[in-house]
Amino acid sequence: MSYLIWFSHHKKYNECKLTELKSLLETFGCDTNDNLKEIFLGENKDKYRDECCIKVNISNEELWKNVISRSILVTGAIEIWAEGETYDDVLEDLMKKKKLFENTLNNKKWCFYFNSFGKICNQQEKTGKMNFFNILLENYKNVDLLNYEVQLGLLEEYGLKHNSTLKKIFFGKCIAVRKYNHSLIYNKCIDMKNDNKKDSNVNNNNSDKDICKKKSSNPKVIWWTHYALNRRPILGPTTTDNELAFIMCNIAKIKKGHIVLDPFVGSGGLLMNCSIFNTICIGNDIDIRLLKGYKLSYLNPHMQHKCNKKNIFKNFNYFNLTIPDIIVSDNSKPVWNFIHKPWVDAIVTDPPYGKRATVRVSTKKKNKSYNSNGKNQIDYVKTDIFFEDNTNVENQTNVENQTNVENQTNVENNTNNNIKKEKTKSLLNTETVYNCKSAVEDLLNIASHTIVDNGMLVFLYPIHLDRIEKEIELLKHQDFYLISHDLQVLTSYSGRFVVSMQRKCRKNAT
Template structure:
């Protein structure tokens, strides 16, 4: 097992899902959360188990929401976004497995085989000389090399790199020729500051940069909504869709169901990873593209059909199976006859239900229970019924739940959610808020896992 450093992207919309995505992908590659030992510390025993950090904030967003749902917290003790540490140590079987996680994870900026960390460059130099002579010999001596120098929470000043390298000349004088285009070794030197205003240097990370998203690019941009042929008013945002699929641990051969499929955004991302996809919707207009789907205005005019299948054909993906029915009266045999112990067959349920004003007319037709919280509760219960009846053991249900930005409403909403989600066959694994722009209501991402029978 090796300890690596993941440098995560600081995306303010999805920053609360960083831990969840990393832990979910680790499980996908056979690494339990305990084995992964995700932490801001290299040494797992150095404060990694503490729920509260030295500033009184929860060490992870998931710990905060879990405490909130247990009724233990009333104050918002999430770490402020401008102070969030996006550098995570993780234990993996090999560098190759870490690369697999990097390749798939949406929120990883860089993968670093860390040699050491410290608060000053003399400290870094002494640690390398004492503990990492083999790394210097194997990675630098006689090798073509370059340096990736960056500052987090501060502006990077490339002119400082020369003096930094001169101060560490005992190491770099032994290295081969500098090669910026085709190096054999890329050294990462990263300075993490408290914030740009204070200029308080927290940590210096030094190691080999194994993968860098800036160099490789974001493969998921090929599915960007700006280039997708057919869109709908409530099409799931592309980055969020891929994060949700990672939370669901979809892999080749996984059976994936979206019971509120809409324009099929979640199934497109699941298909990319080899999922066998099924979808349903009560609104035939959505499936057929009648007065709902529309051609992307960023693309040249076209007469291609506006139904849900067009995007799958555009990406060369297998066509998903689509059904039209009301989720109150499920056609699935495993739900119609739960006492007959029908075999569960769905690996993941991923969906963005039609809450509130997003589809108010559809909601009234669907439930006839009023609007607002009543509709939300009915939708959640419908999803939980699906999850209990159809998910295989360890299968996951990932969905979004609307909540206002007001803190008191959020506390009430989460307490209500806890009551609704309390099912004997289901376990809440991850929670996180996705704030929307303009002060509008946020969405809470929920990841729920089927509990194997007998546990």
């Protein structure tokens, strides 16, 4: 039998639904090239992109439960028993399959699930439509809305336009429906009730865990909202949206034990979402202020805090997640080892762009100093070196000018001291802005050397809507397959791609 998969219509990320579905199926071991080849071809993908549901021939029930437990945009799956344009057509088809009802519902608790795509129905209308099939269900009176064993599904498909007519009706057995389903809540915090609180350090975080566990116990709330930005203790100026972060994780096909790298880690939002799937997370950023919480990060005003520490690791501790390893480095001068074999399973990142966050690199800067004759001279100083103590610079200058200092007046000494301080201050200004295109080129360079064969690179790329084709050309790389570039429109003239690329297999060295 065929299976019906339906999606939630997301206003922001609706373009990503097919890419996320394909990636999750491959994550759990399904070969989409054979089963979903027609859907994911270029022309057909644009056709199905606006559909609220699709029919597939993948009959692995456990696979669909795993997919829907992680997916943000896939809502449910049912095994189709009958379909038609009218209720009479559906009932006529079902009357020929009474044996199917007997094998499925006999001596089992069951309930009905109703959903309509493109129209809101009140409770009276829902009840009337479900009662239409009483002739088939009147012999099975063991109905239980809470502790059911079997769930029958009745779905209606309307057009996307307001007041559109009924297009299709589907009836079948629900395989996995996310709504109010305890078994489909992907949440690490639920397992906290089994934790042994023997360690004294754990006792210090009991209040945080109790709050998180309490939030996770409500199945009426979608599981990923427990990690929403407004529920995190530490907030950053440009943290990636929670839903988008999970979509990017799903597209990257990450799973337990994978090594995930974020070269633009910022406030750590993406790595926090990756950690929820029990991955090993590593990141780097050039701006130490974000990592340490200096001035940029701030405490959530709607939460109680035991201390005023604002580093990004507090969010990981709050949700009982593994702390990532993060270093301060410049992506234009990669610190990663390119000599040995690749070691990263996926890169998931959001390069900074726009007015609120710019891309920065370390550069050389011209600094003015004075020679023994009192004339200006230019010193080229490597500005990617951070000086924590000013005494080293002052001592070096004193040694170079030792013979001249003895013959100078006190006024001249004061002038030299001011010059030294100005020079030291300029050394601390170690960053300069460069464009997002260069940042993406550096990202592709790092990914090409570090990602394993068939590993995934997923990132956000800002574009101008009037030159989309030129922007796509920039994403082509000799070492990667461009899997998808799903567009999210931000303004009338700008948007961004959710880009996913797969590392090509390297040729074996002879």
